[in-house]
Amino acid sequence: MKRLRPMPPAQLDADARALYDRINAGPRGASMLDDQGALVGPFNAMLLSPALGDPLQELGAAIRYRSSMTDRCRELAILIVAAHWSSTFELQVHEKIATGLGFTDAQLAAVRTGEPLALEDPEEAAVxxxxxxxxxxxxxxxxxxxxxxxxxxxxxxxxTGYYATLALQLRVFRV
Known part of the structure; x- marks a missing residue:
């Protein structure tokens, strides 16, 4: 059962609304909104403390959109962290992204279960x-x-630390 209610934009104070607007205007955009316009996943919880939520979401944006890692390496690492923490939300979101990057169902299953996985790309194997x-x-x-x-x-x-933090928050708030 969810522990944190959705927070539609009309219910937010000025600081939380400013953070909501920054998240919604960024590259994640409307994909992180429910049908009432509330943020979903870890982003809803970030509104509880905009002073911490804003730098946290900015770190996530830097990891996702400005790091030097290839998309495949990044998604592989995110999925390993999500699987380790049994983070259903992270797994669902990032498996969809990984599938679009060419990961097979068998590869994703091996990541989820921690089974051996042979990857042809040496950088991906190292990651x-x-x-x-x-x-x-x-x-x-x-x-x-x-x-x-x-x-x-x-x-x-x-x-790894960022996605472990999100997994912990997602677990505690039952997202």
Whole structure:
């Protein structure tokens, strides 16, 4: 059962409405609105504290739209985090994106279950291995650390922490 009610724009105070407008005007746009115009997923909860919600959603936008990761690497990493946290909302949204990027049903199933997954692209294989180590161990061994250059590791650890935060919030608010 949901713990957080939808917050249509007419019910928001000025700060929450300004954040709502920024989220809605961004690249996520109307895809994150319900039929009443309220934000869905993690974005509804961000309205509870615009002072924290705004930088959090901006970090998410930077990860999704301004990082140097390929779309496939990014979505693969997001799905690994979502699967680790059993985050249904994240899985549903990002599996749809991953399918559009050419991931097969069998590949997505392997990500969901943590089964071995052979990926032809060496960067994707490295992202798979590193992200699984991050969510499982909260750290990297020397071998995993050397699989990606330091800037890519920074982006990947940031992505992992961000989507783990969202998964926790989605779980607590029963989204």
């Amino acid at each position: 798979l291995r590193v992200t699984r180590a991050l969510v499982t161990n909260g750290d990297l061994g020397d071998e995993e650390y050397t699989l990606l250059p330091a800037p890519a590791l920074f982006e990947l650890t940031t992505l």
